[in-house]
Amino acid sequence: xxxxxxxxxxxxxxxxxxxxxxxxxxxxxxxxxxxxxxxxxxxxxxxxxxxxxxxxxxxxxxxxxxxxxxxxxxxxxxxxxxxxxxxxxxxxxxxxxxxxxxxxxxxxxxxxxxxxxxxxxxxxxxxxxxxxxxxxxxxxxxxxxxxxxxxxxxxxxxxxxxxxxxxxxxxxxxxxxxxxxxxxxxxxxxxxxxxxxxxxxxxxxxxxxxxxxxxxxxxxxxxxxxxxxxxxxxxxxxxxxxxxxxxxxxxxxxxxxxxxxxxxxxxxxxxxxxxxxxxxxxxxxxxxxxxxxxxxxxxxxxxxxxxxxxxxxxxxxxxxxxxxxxxxxxxxxxxxxxxxxxxxxxxxxxxxxxxxxxxxxxxxxxxxxxxxxxxxxxxxxxxxxxxxxxxxxxxxxxxxxxxxxxxxxxxxxxxxxxxxxxxxxxxxxxxxxxxxxxxxxxxxxxxxxxxxxxxxxxxxxxxxxxxxxxxxxxxxxxxxxxxxxxxxxxxxxxxxxxxxxxxxxxxxxxxxxxxxxxxxxxxxxxxxxxxxxxxxxxxxxxxxxxxxxxxxxxxxxxxxxxxxxxxxxxxxxxxxxxxxxxxxxxxxxxxxxxxxxxxxxxxxxxxxxxxxxxxxxxxxxxxxxxxxxxxxxxxxxxxxxxxxxxxxxxxxxxxxxxxxxxxxxxxxxxxxxxxxxxxxxxxxxxxxxxxxxxxxxxxxxx
Numbered sequence: 063x064x065x066x067x068x069x070x071x072x073x074x075x076x077x078x079x080x081x082x083x084x085x086x087x088x089x090x091x092x093x094x095x096x097x098x099x100x101x102x103x104x105x106x107x108x109x110x111x112x113x114x115x116x117x118x119x120x121x122x123x124x125x126x127x128x129x130x131x132x133x134x135x136x137x138x139x140x141x142x143x144x145x146x147x148x149x150x151x152x153x154x155x156x157x158x159x160x161x162x163x164x165x166x167x168x169x170x171x172x173x174x175x176x177x178x179x180x181x182x183x184x185x186x187x188x189x190x191x192x193x194x195x196x197x198x199x200x201x202x203x204x205x206x207x208x209x210x211x212x213x214x215x216x217x218x219x220x221x222x223x224x225x226x227x228x229x230x231x232x233x234x235x236x237x238x239x240x241x242x243x244x245x246x247x248x249x250x251x252x253x254x255x256x257x258x259x260x261x262x263x264x265x266x267x268x269x270x271x272x273x274x275x276x277x278x279x280x281x282x283x284x285x286x287x288x289x290x291x292x293x294x295x296x297x298x299x300x301x302x303x304x305x306x307x308x309x310x311x312x313x314x315x316x317x318x319x320x321x322x323x324x325x326x327x328x329x330x331x332x333x334x335x336x337x338x339x340x341x342x343x344x345x346x347x348x349x350x351x352x353x354x355x356x357x358x359x360x361x362x363x364x365x366x367x368x369x370x371x372x373x374x375x376x377x378x379x380x381x382x383x384x385x386x387x388x389x390x391x392x393x394x395x396x397x398x399x400x401x402x403x404x405x406x407x408x409x410x411x412x413x414x415x416x417x418x419x420x421x422x423x424x425x426x427x428x429x430x431x432x433x434x435x436x437x438x439x440x441x442x443x444x445x446x447x448x449x450x451x452x453x454x455x456x457x458x459x460x461x462x463x464x465x466x467x468x469x470x471x472x473x474x475x476x477x478x479x480x481x482x483x484x485x486x487x488x489x490x491x492x493x494x495x496x497x498x499x500x501x502x503x504x505x506x507x508x509x510x511x512x513x514x515x516x517x518x519x520x521x522x523x524x525x526x527x528x529x530x531x532x533x534x535x536x537x538x539x540x541x542x543x544x545x546x547x548x549x550x551x552x553x554x555x556x557x558x559x560x561x562x563x564x565x566x567x568x569x570x571x572x573x574x575x576x577x578x579x580x581x582x583x584x585x586x587x588x589x590x591x592x593x594x595x596x597x598x599x600x601x602x603x604x605x606x607x608x609x610x611x612x613x614x615x616x617x618x619x620x621x622x623x624x625x626x627x628x629x630x631x632x633x634x635x636x637x638x639x640x641x642x643x644x645x646x647x648x649x650x651x652x653x654x655x656x657x658x659x660x661x662x663x664x665x666x667x668x669x670x671x672x673x674x675x676x677x678x679x680x681x682x683x684x685x686x687x688x689x690x691x692x693x694x695x696x697x698x699x700x701x702x703x704x705x706x707x708x709x710x711x712x713x714x715x716x717x718x719x720x721x722x723x724x725x726x727x728x729x730x731x732x733x734x735x736x737x738x739x740x741x742x743x744x745x746x747x748x749x750x751x752x753x754x755x756x757x758x759x760x761x762x763x764x
Contacts, residue, residue: 141284142181145293148188148234148273149181150280152195154265154288160256172257174201174265178209178226180273181248182234186296188275189233190311191249196223196269199257207252210482212314212510215467217255225274226251227484232311276300310485316510317348318432318478320355320468323489323503327459330452331366332504336407337425337445346656346664347635348513349722350472352430353444355407357465362386362453364401369419370426370446371407373400385453399448404467409444423447430472434722437633437666464507474522474601474629476513476722483507516724519544523601523725525718526567530608531709532732534561534585538597542726545595553595560594561587567604570624570677571596573687600625601720603634607732608696610708614646616698617713619665621674621720623691629674629721633666637717644702650695662717667693709734 142149155175164170178195182188192212201220203211209226211218218224228234231249240246260266267290272280277300283292313319326333336355354374362385365373381387381401395401408430414420415427425443435442452461468480489506493499516522524538537559541548545555560578569577575593582589601623608616619636623629635656636642642661647653653665666672674693680686706712711731718725 139289139291141291141293142183145181145183147184147293147295148191148278149179149183149291149293150193150271150273150283151179151289151291152268152271152283153177153179153290154267157257157265168259170258172260172265174255174257176253176255176265178251178253178271179248180234180251181244182236183247183293184296185236185238187233187235187239188273190275191228191232191234192274193226193251194223194270194272194274195220195226196271197221197257198269199259199266202256203253204256205254208249209251212481212484213512214479214481220255223268227311229482310487311508313486313508314484314510316481317476317513318350318470318480318511320470320480320509320511321486321489322464322483322507322509324462324505325447325503327462327504329457329459332450332452332462333447334450335445335447335503337443346434346436347633347719347722348432348434348476349633350430350432350470350475351629351721353409353432353470353472353475354430355468355470356404357469358404358467359465361456361463363450363463363465365399365405366449366451368399368407368446368448370421370423370444371409371448372420373402374406374408375402376400377402386451389453390451407446409446431631432472433631434633438631441631462505468509468511470511473627474625474721474723476724477516478511479514480509480511483509513722516726518726521726522599522723523603523718523720524597524599525715525725525727526602526604527714527728527732528564528567528604528606529709529713529732529734530606530610531734533563534581534732535564535567535604536728536730536732537562537567538599538602539726539728540594540597542597543599545598548595548598550595552592554590554592555595557590557592557594559597560589561585564606567620567622568690568692569687570690599725601629601725603718603720603725605636605715605718607708607713610713612701614644614698614700615706615708615713616696618694618696620692620694623674623676626676628676628691631666631672632674632721633664634721635662635664635719636715637662638714639712639716641699641706641708641712644700644706646698646700648695648697650693653697663697665695665697 139151141151153176155177157172157174160171160173178193180191180193193209197220202217203220203224204217206216206226208229208231210216210229211220212225212227213220228249231246234248235243235246237243237247257266265288267285267288271283271290271292273294277297278294279297280292280294283290321337323335323337324332325335355371364381364384364386376399378395378398378401381395381398384401386401387395410417410420410427411429412427416422421427423445425440425445428441428444431441432444433441456463464483466482468483470478470480484507486506486508488502488504490500490502493501519539519541521543524542526535526537528535540557540559541555548555560582562574562578563581566574566577566581578593579589581587601621603622604618604620606618606620608618619634621632621634638645639661642655642663645653645655645660645663648663648665650668650671651665652668653663656662656664667674671693675691677688677690680689709731714731715727718727
């Protein structure tokens with residue numbers, strides 16, 4: 063290496079950008095007169111020079127060691143390194159107290175953040191992974207990145223847990239086939255939500271996490287600090303059914319399935335078809351009447367035309383002031399079906415079935431009726447088509463974005479909770495030419511909707527009890543179907559309903575007050591100053607225990623329609639537990655037991671008698687109360703089980719459904735003890751007379 067100019071000093075070389083050789087230091091010291099210093103000073107300088115050189119110019123080996131230290135910070139957790147299957151973890155972050163602030167610890171709301179991770183560490187690709195998180199603090203999931211909930215849209219009430227599925231990464235490939243590419247073998251889920259209760263700032267962990275895909279087994283998760291982790295492995299004894307390989311997620315089965323198919327594709331618009339049908343195996347009691355289907359467009363789309371259905375609201379001015387109105391400047395929006403971001407779609411009435419413009423579709427035009435397939439398969443499906451116009455930047459033939467936030471409901475029907483649209487393999491249709499060929503949609507999405515249990519005081523039907531051994535009837539619960547429209551200053555929404563004479567169940571609630579007070583005085587029952595509020599249900603059922611013998615018993619069921627509209631093709635179901643196994647016959651309806659347990663009795667009106675009329679005026683409207691539409695039948699049972707105790711509850715339903723909606727049941731049964739005491743009192747004079755006569759005869763004889 064060449065030395066630098068002698069005119070430079072030692073310290074000039076030290077301040078330069080390259081290492082300074084020791085030989086150059088010595089040569090410069092020998093040739094420079096100004097730097098004749100003592101030998102001791104030179105030794106000191108030679109000792110300090112390596113340190114200075116090291117500080118100014120770190121060696122590559124040290125830089126490499128520094129990189130290794132950085133990598134140690136990203137070392138995967140030990141559980142991941144030891145797992146040979148699917149590794150999952152859930153790490154809680156901090157939380158913050160939300161408003162309103164309350165002293166009740168269990169009622170205090172907190173916002174929280176958490177991170178869930180799922181990694182495929184095995185040798186088998188995991189198709190359509192599903193990670194269940196068993197929340198237990200009334201969590202509400204507000205958002206999640208990298209996944210969606212298969213149970214519903216965000217925000218979602220996950221009090222009973224929820225299942226996350228990948229979006230967009232639905233499958234987990236193996237490390238072997240991807241050379242360890244973490245973007246393909248794993249997914250991180252950043253979760254934000256709200257929970258209730260707990261102390262401190264640490265976010266409580268869920269009860270469990272597990273992989274719910276078929277054939278996988280997960281042990282109990284381990285928790286340490288703020289992290290929960292588990293390693294799930296394949297069950298070697300599990301034999302998977304041979305399934306057709308799919309490119310996208312497999313189709314799921316719920317109480318109601320909705321398929322959104324793209325049938326035709328153009329640059330600025332596409333033709334789609336929405337079809338939904340009840341799934342018999344999962345919900346034999348699912349039903350919808352006058353269904354209303356709604357969703358939300360996320361990218362400015364609008365419905366240009368509909369066939370097989372219609373929009374509940376049509377307002378052309380909404381189109382003119384939207385982004386679509388600016389882009390489609392020459393379009394006549396007065397002919398557009400709807401420009402609403404959240405349209406409400408309704409089924410066409412039956413008389414429009416053969417309409418050349420709106421009808422002519424299979425399974426359409428049933429006035430919004432969807433029945434279980436075992437009840438009427440021709441009414442278990444519905445189909446409609448829609449022409450969707452797009453706006454920039456989606457002006458190309460392959461830009462398809464299904465609407466989000468799907469909801470469907472009806473009248474006096476079960477309440478459905480719908481999940482997010484999931485991309486599935488394209489739907490196949492018979493070729494329109496009539497040849498033995500299959501035509502596929504451009505793209506297909508599936509929306510799964512499941513029936514939810516109604517919350518207390520939020521049902522749409524209720525049940526009253528009565529029995530032959532008690533002369534009082536137990537009416538429907540107070541506010542069984544809600545008291546939102548009732549002035550609770552005039553009635554008590556939480557009071558127990560007053561017992562009634564059975565004939566009072568035949569009149570509207572407002573006409574029962576006087577009868578209830580008279581009945582309470584006759585039976586020596588207290589009457590509160592503030593009377594209970596009504597049940598507010600449009601449909602009610604009375605279950606009356608009609609007889610009870612040693613080898614059998616019977617009941618009478620009566621249906622009441624307190625609404626203005628008639629109910630067509632009605633059905634009801636009664637779950638009687640073990641007593642239902644002895645079902646023998648229902649005499650005025652068509653009845654059958656629901657498999658596999660055969661404890662639920664399903665019945666419907668016979669042909670010509672399946673029309674439950676609405677509320678009508680009395681014979682003298684000025685004097686008589688209105689009369690509900692009603693139908694009734696006696697049901698007979700055999701006592702195949704000797705342990706049945708009809709008055710103690712075995713003769714009363716565990717659950718009751720009307721048109722798929724679960725009805726609210728009374729909280730107690732009619733008591734038999736009251737009737738037994740009454741019978742003893744009634745026959746007491748006769749018993750005393752017999753005893754007295756017997757004593758007189760004995761005295762005369764002796």
